[in-house]
Amino acid sequence: MAEAGGTLAAYRALLRAQARAQTAYRTSFAIDVLGNVGATVFDVVTVLVLYGVTRELGGFTLRETLVMVGLTAFAFATADLLVGNIERLPRYVRTGLLDAVLLRPLGALPQLLLMDLPLRKVSRGLFGLAVWVAALAGAGIEWTPSRVVLAVVAPLAGVVFFGSVFVATATVSFFWVESGELANSVTYGGRDFTSYPVTVFEGWFRAAFAYGLGFAFVSYQPALALLGRADPLGLPAWAGWAAPGVALVALAGATAAWRVGVRHYRSTGS
Amino acid sequence: MSLVIAAQGLRKEFTVRVKAGRLRRERRRVIAVDGVDLRVERGEMLGYIGPNGAGKSTTLKMLTGVLTPSEGQVRVCGLRPVPQRTRLALGIGVVFGQRSQLWWDLPLRDSFDLLRHVYRVPAAGHAARLRRCRGLLDLDGFLDIPVRQLSLGQRMRGELTAALLHGPRVLFLDEPTIGLDVVSKQAVRGFLAELGRAGDTTLVLTTHDLADIERLCRRLVVIDHGRVVHDGTVAELHRRYGSRRLVVAELDAALVTPPVLPGAPLERVEADGRRLVYALESAGVAEVVAGLAGLTTLRDIAVVEPDIEDVVARLYRAPARSG
Numbered sequence: 001m002a003e004a005g006g007t008l009a010a011y012r013a014l015l016r017a018q019a020r021a022q023t024a025y026r027t028s029f030a031i032d033v034l035g036n037v038g039a040t041v042f043d044v045v046t047v048l049v050l051y052g053v054t055r056e057l058g059g060f061t062l063r064e065t066l067v068m069v070g071l072t073a074f075a076f077a078t079a080d081l082l083v084g085n086i087e088r089l090p091r092y093v094r095t096g097l098l099d100a101v102l103l104r105p106l107g108a109l110p111q112l113l114l115m116d117l118p119l120r121k122v123s124r125g126l127f128g129l130a131v132w133v134a135a136l137a138g139a140g141i142e143w144t145p146s147r148v149v150l151a152v153v154a155p156l157a158g159v160v161f162f163g164s165v166f167v168a169t170a171t172v173s174f175f176w177v178e179s180g181e182l183a184n185s186v187t188y189g190g191r192d193f194t195s196y197p198v199t200v201f202e203g204w205f206r207a208a209f210a211y212g213l214g215f216a217f218v219s220y221q222p223a224l225a226l227l228g229r230a231d232p233l234g235l236p237a238w239a240g241w242a243a244p245g246v247a248l249v250a251l252a253g254a255t256a257a258w259r260v261g262v263r264h265y266r267s268t269g270s
Numbered sequence: 271m272s273l274v275i276a277a278q279g280l281r282k283e284f285t286v287r288v289k290a291g292r293l294r295r296e297r298r299r300v301i302a303v304d305g306v307d308l309r310v311e312r313g314e315m316l317g318y319i320g321p322n323g324a325g326k327s328t329t330l331k332m333l334t335g336v337l338t339p340s341e342g343q344v345r346v347c348g349l350r351p352v353p354q355r356t357r358l359a360l361g362i363g364v365v366f367g368q369r370s371q372l373w374w375d376l377p378l379r380d381s382f383d384l385l386r387h388v389y390r391v392p393a394a395g396h397a398a399r400l401r402r403c404r405g406l407l408d409l410d411g412f413l414d415i416p417v418r419q420l421s422l423g424q425r426m427r428g429e430l431t432a433a434l435l436h437g438p439r440v441l442f443l444d445e446p447t448i449g450l451d452v453v454s455k456q457a458v459r460g461f462l463a464e465l466g467r468a469g470d471t472t473l474v475l476t477t478h479d480l481a482d483i484e485r486l487c488r489r490l491v492v493i494d495h496g497r498v499v500h501d502g503t504v505a506e507l508h509r510r511y512g513s514r515r516l517v518v519a520e521l522d523a524a525l526v527t528p529p530v531l532p533g534a535p536l537e538r539v540e541a542d543g544r545r546l547v548y549a550l551e552s553a554g555v556a557e558v559v560a561g562l563a564g565l566t567t568l569r570d571i572a573v574v575e576p577d578i579e580d581v582v583a584r585l586y587r588a589p590a591r592s593g
């Protein structure tokens with residue numbers, strides 16, 4: 001217990017140092033925070049614009065789709081804040097930061113995340129949360145106790161899921177240095193995918209992203225359960241509750257991938 | 271005596287992809303470390319040297335848990351470096367000359383404070399060790415300056431301190447004096463010598479600067495093409511590669527025939543016969559002096575130590591054995 005407490009205190013100290021370094025110039029930090037909302041706002045606006053030209057997308061109205069948009073906006077932005085910078089892994093390798101953290105008595109991954117935590121992105125997470133709450137309020141959901149639980153659990157599962165995707169795709173660069181584009185296509189592609197009803201997509205692409213990689217369970221299925229709609233694609237109602245399970249599977253996969261990656265790590269010259 | 275480092279058949283192999291033609295790439299195997307055996311006792315100061323690309327850094331990275339060996343057994347402080355990396359980290363200190371353990375944007379003092387949390391060290395011991403380093407490495411002038419603004423010499427003194435604040439039992443130093451000015455080099459060497467005298471810290475040092483070795487290490491391991499080519503004292507290295515200490519005798523008057531001394535062949539005669547240079551093989555300085563004293567008046571006697579640099583340069587030039 002004392003050991004675990006010491007480790008937590010160590011991580012807290014790393015976080016404090018990072019916060020101090022980033023907020024040293026208050027005004028510039030404040031501007032950074034505000035400027036960072038942009039990308040997430042843009043994602044939401046894109047959906048609104050689409051509904052300007054059509055009443056339904058894949059059989060879902062704007063109010064229904066916004067539940068998926070809000071869920072994705074919050075989950076992705078929060079995961080991006082906490083874990084997103086792991087996509088800089090090739091740089092950590094090049095600058096020797098990975099060597100440095102491997103020499104310390106703490107987990108390498110948490111150290112890398114804490115030492116490069118982009119605190120300015122906190123605004124995106126907050127904006128995502130606002131969209132999520134507004135979408136829930138506007139969707140005319142018949143609230144039951146279980147739906148309230150789902151409304152809390154689903155976004156958290158989404159954070160874990162997207163975080164795992166960030167880590168797993170970044171790990172590929174241990175084996176293949178120029179893997180950045182591939183990683184981005186899965187992470188950002190996944191975010192765009194979960195912002196729309198799965199019914200919008202078709203064929204092998206839908207099969208691969210929705211069920212192969214599990215993105216359908218991040219926002220689409222929980223949204224169906226909250227809205228009380230049956231899945232047009234035929235999955236049973238419990239699929240709406242699969243999000244935490246799918247997130248844990250993703251987490252286990254990402255952790256294993258990271259372990260294998262670190263074992264495979266080759267470092268750079270002296 | 272207890273064994274602090276025990277490595278057997280340590281080997282590291284990389285595959286690199288090299289361009290072969292416009293689109294084709296070939297996989298090629300590179301053996302960075304090729305069967306290194308190493309046993310280091312507590313309190314030893316070990317110099318680990320070799321030319322560029324010989325496998326020095328790769329060995330250190332395997333001993334510290336950064337790299338997974340391709341083959342071989344390793345124990346450091348009784349632990350297996352990769353699987354028990356975080357436990358091992360508490361007991362070792364590492365300075366990689368071209369890496370940093372310090373926080374670039376924070377003052378040196380804050381980095382030290384953070385490391386106290388990272389290593390979960392009691393405040394009192396931490397403070398005592400920091401006080402000692404401040405004195406010996408003269409840190410006080412730049413403790414409050416952000417690390418990125420420090421000179422290389424200042425930063426390296428900071429890195430050394432950072433590696434020692436948790437009281438490690440083994441200190442691994444990879445090129446700790448590279449790029450330092452003379453004053454900083456002296457400070458770092460003096461500090462390490464002091465540490466060695468205390469006797470309970472084990473030191474493994476890789477370097478290009480052989481003065482580091484002569485000053486600090488009794489034992490020398492030379493590695494080339496991933497293999498150990500010499501493991502012994504500095505004196506043994508000289509003996510093996512035929513470098514000898516010289517005795518230079520200044521005489522009042524020239525001798526017509528310089529005496530033949532057993533175990534100390536005459537190397538050369540200088541200054542019109544008034545300076546004789548003997549090489550010490552089996553004879554000692556005293557025997558040379560005694561041999562000369564009966565024949566003439568000695569004005570001065572000097573002993574010239576062989577240059578380790580020459581020996582090692584010869585070693586490196588030796589062709590790589592195939593295999």
